[in-house]
Amino acid sequence: MRFFRSRLSPPILLLMPAFVIIALVVALPLLFSLYTSFTGYRLVQPASLWQWVGWRNYQRLLTDVDFWWAFGRTLVFLTIALNLELVLGLGIALLIDKLTAGQRIIRTIMMFPMMFSPILVGFQFKYIFNDNVGLVNNAIQSLGWSDVTIPWLVNPVTANLAILMAEVWMSTPIFAILLLAGLMAMPRDPIEAAKVDGCNPWQVFRHITLPYLMPFVYIAMAIRSLDVARAYDMVKIMTNGGPAGRTELLWTLIARTGYQDARMGMANAMSYASILLSVYFTVYFFRKLAAARRTMGGVA
Amino acid sequence: MERSWQRWLIRFGIFVVMTIICLPGLWIVMTAFRDNVEVMARPPVWIPERWTLDNFRAILGMSENQQGIPVVRYFVNSLIISVTSTILALLIGMMGGYAFARYRFKGKNVAFLWLMLSRTVPGISLSLPVFMIWSRVGLIDTDFGVILVYLALNIPFTIWLIDGFFRQIPLSLSEAAQVDGCTRWQAFWKIEFPLAKSGIASAGIFAFLTSWNEFALASQLTRTTASKTLPVGLMDFTAQFTVDWTGMCAMAVIIIVPALLLTFIVQKHLIAGLTFGGVKG
Numbered sequence: 001m002r003f004f005r006s007r008l009s010p011p012i013l014l015l016m017p018a019f020v021i022i023a024l025v026v027a028l029p030l031l032f033s034l035y036t037s038f039t040g041y042r043l044v045q046p047a048s049l050w051q052w053v054g055w056r057n058y059q060r061l062l063t064d065v066d067f068w069w070a071f072g073r074t075l076v077f078l079t080i081a082l083n084l085e086l087v088l089g090l091g092i093a094l095l096i097d098k099l100t101a102g103q104r105i106i107r108t109i110m111m112f113p114m115m116f117s118p119i120l121v122g123f124q125f126k127y128i129f130n131d132n133v134g135l136v137n138n139a140i141q142s143l144g145w146s147d148v149t150i151p152w153l154v155n156p157v158t159a160n161l162a163i164l165m166a167e168v169w170m171s172t173p174i175f176a177i178l179l180l181a182g183l184m185a186m187p188r189d190p191i192e193a194a195k196v197d198g199c200n201p202w203q204v205f206r207h208i209t210l211p212y213l214m215p216f217v218y219i220a221m222a223i224r225s226l227d228v229a230r231a232y233d234m235v236k237i238m239t240n241g242g243p244a245g246r247t248e249l250l251w252t253l254i255a256r257t258g259y260q261d262a263r264m265g266m267a268n269a270m271s272y273a274s275i276l277l278s279v280y281f282t283v284y285f286f287r288k289l290a291a292a293r294r295t296m297g298g299v300a
Numbered sequence: 301m302e303r304s305w306q307r308w309l310i311r312f313g314i315f316v317v318m319t320i321i322c323l324p325g326l327w328i329v330m331t332a333f334r335d336n337v338e339v340m341a342r343p344p345v346w347i348p349e350r351w352t353l354d355n356f357r358a359i360l361g362m363s364e365n366q367q368g369i370p371v372v373r374y375f376v377n378s379l380i381i382s383v384t385s386t387i388l389a390l391l392i393g394m395m396g397g398y399a400f401a402r403y404r405f406k407g408k409n410v411a412f413l414w415l416m417l418s419r420t421v422p423g424i425s426l427s428l429p430v431f432m433i434w435s436r437v438g439l440i441d442t443d444f445g446v447i448l449v450y451l452a453l454n455i456p457f458t459i460w461l462i463d464g465f466f467r468q469i470p471l472s473l474s475e476a477a478q479v480d481g482c483t484r485w486q487a488f489w490k491i492e493f494p495l496a497k498s499g500i501a502s503a504g505i506f507a508f509l510t511s512w513n514e515f516a517l518a519s520q521l522t523r524t525t526a527s528k529t530l531p532v533g534l535m536d537f538t539a540q541f542t543v544d545w546t547g548m549c550a551m552a553v554i555i556i557v558p559a560l561l562l563t564f565i566v567q568k569h570l571i572a573g574l575t576f577g578g579v580k581g
């Protein structure tokens with residue numbers, strides 16, 4: 001083929017379309033939004049796109065209480081959610097691994113939440129936690145535990161818990177499935193040897209199973225870190241940041257500032273904070289994954 | 301067995317987990333086929349007493365008294381956008397994955413890292429500048445505008461998965477074919493492509509699911525029935541003060557069924573795709 005004989009080397013040619021698209025849709029727009037974050041651009045006043053304000057947006061962000069609340073809440077939310085998903089996923093994977101029959105059907109059911117659109121997951125939990133028609137309140141009242149209708153999504157604490165639950169419901173199965181695949185691929189000999197040498201089940205788990213699973217943990221985390229911002233969809237439909245901004249995450253705040261308040265310059269400054277946050281998560285887990293791959297050598 | 305109580309404990313644990321996973325979805329499906337009166341009923345009606353298709357008729361605009369939401373139009377838009385962006389992402393992803401798996405070149409690791417970083421940009425953050433640019437060049441509210449964005453979302457992960465699958469295929473196979481007189485192009489199509497097929501299929505499913513389910517970008521880049529997708533259309537129900545629960549549930553069923561069908565068809569490749577695309581390499 002003439003394709004392979006052109007002056008550019010084959011890998012460059014093969015990667016060209018991918019990089020052209022990414023440049024057009026991601027890189028260039030992000031450069032534009034970097035510029036915009038230094039202007040006082042408002043959607044309703046097109047001329048303000050050329051109004052250079054220097055670091056003003058960023059300076060305001062530093063003292064913006066709402067922004068720091070949203071930022072802090074996002075960090076806490078992600079930390080709790082990722083750890084919870086990992087621990088629950090590991091627990092579920094260990095349970096299924098011990099099962100003698102029906103593993104396949106259970107694994108298939110586990111894939112169910114992965115196919116859900118985040119917006120659907122949000123809607124599903126909005127419905128379940130609704131104060132009047134929700135499944136949770138219906139159950140509580142039918143069981144006679146309480147007669148009051150608990151406003152789950154109106155109370156700030158329970159609203160945040162409901163969002164966390166939606167997030168965990170959606171993402172735990174990915175961890176469980178990947179860790180289960182790791183458990184199944186694990187050689188049995190080292191475990192038998194350790195048992196013969198007198199290790200108790202906890203020691204076997206801590207010193208043999210867990211180290212072997214680590215690369216799978218990092219794959220799950222790396223895949224997950226690519227898409228941390230999808231909690232936006234859930235919050236958007238469940239509470240839309242309310243009550244009184246108490247479930248506001250960084251991403252919903254960006255949408256509100258940019259589209260509702262039309263303060264595009266400011267929203268772009270905020271979105272750089274969110275991009276840095278995502279990049280931090282991704283780089284961290286991909287480095288862990290690369291390190292784990294090196295120590296695994298040819299095992300996997 | 302001496303530890304049968306342990307086995308029962310494990311089964312019980314699994315049962316609880318499966319219930320938590322299945323119950324929310326089951327509740328939605330039941331509501332979709334319920335009479336609207338039952339939703340509000342006190343005491344609650346658990347299993348629908350009369351299964352009905354009225355909710356689907358209503359949102360599809362087939363009943364006279366209720367104004368329907370253009371669900372069919374949204375469905376068609378979703379389908380066009382998802383299928384097109386998936387096919388294009390697979391083509392471009394195969395080229396990229398092959399380049400990463402089979403060639404050494406300068407800056408390979410850096411290129412891969414930047415590719416992944418481009419995927420990590422939150423949808424809503426990306427939507428701001430894309431919205432500004434797309435409205436200037438007239439791509440707002442067009443299928444093409446959304447397809448282009450989804451293509452960029454799907455390419456990195458597609459390349460990552462396909463790269464992992466090509467690496468699993470021993471280089472000696474295609475070399476042998478080339479010694480026997482195949483060109484590299486023929487060796488690719490006759491040897492490597494058929495062997496990587498299941499991996500490519502699973503990459504395709506992930507690309508399709510991403511596009512089919514995406515909301516943050518689509519909600520800003522689409523406006524009317526010209527390009528609105530199903531997830532964005534779901535928000536049509538919440539615009540009013542009263543929420544139409546049965547209608548929303550019916551719409552939810554319409555969104556989830558194609559994704560379910562597709563995933564079950566290729567489910568055994570999916571797990572392999574996720575794990576070994578990632579571990580090996």
